[in-house]
Amino acid sequence: MRLKISTPEKSVYQGEIKSVSLPTDSGTITITDSSAPMVTSLKTGIVTLVPFETTHTPGYIFSKNEILISIGKGMAFVDGKIIRIVASSATTIPTESAESLKKKKEALENEIKQLKMKGSIEQLSSKMNTLEKINADLQLEAVHSHA
DSSP: OEEEEEOSSOEEEEEEEEEEEEEETTEEEEEETTOOOEEEEEOSEEEEEEESSOSOOTTSEEETTEEEEEEOSEEEEEETTEEEEEESOEESSOSSOHHHHHHHHHHHHHHHHHHHHHOOHHHHHHHHHHHHHHHHHHHHHHHHHHO
16 A cells, blocks of 8 residues: 655655554544545544554654654545545654643643633634644654654
């Protein structure tokens, strides 16, 4: 199976895989070569893929023989032997430290508290999406720092 993950800015991953697990609103789904064609929305979270070759590729975080990539909201298109993931953002290796991410998370949580009292739904939704992405990046950073 061929997987391509991209954002509006760049191609994040492209290669042959054995399987990929995707975060959806109804839980994590795993796509294999026997999966039926589908289109599904993705929520912010961690994409876990098992590359066809287990050589560790530089620029990605590995946990066992799996590559982990943090994504923002997006869509997955599964069509036979090709999986295309288009996400609003993606992180292969966090560029910020866990401490920096935690500070951003704390600041966002405070903003969200304020918006709950006197903000619009759109403002609140935007900040919640950003908070979800920071949480996913923190998960990625935790794996990276233990690797």
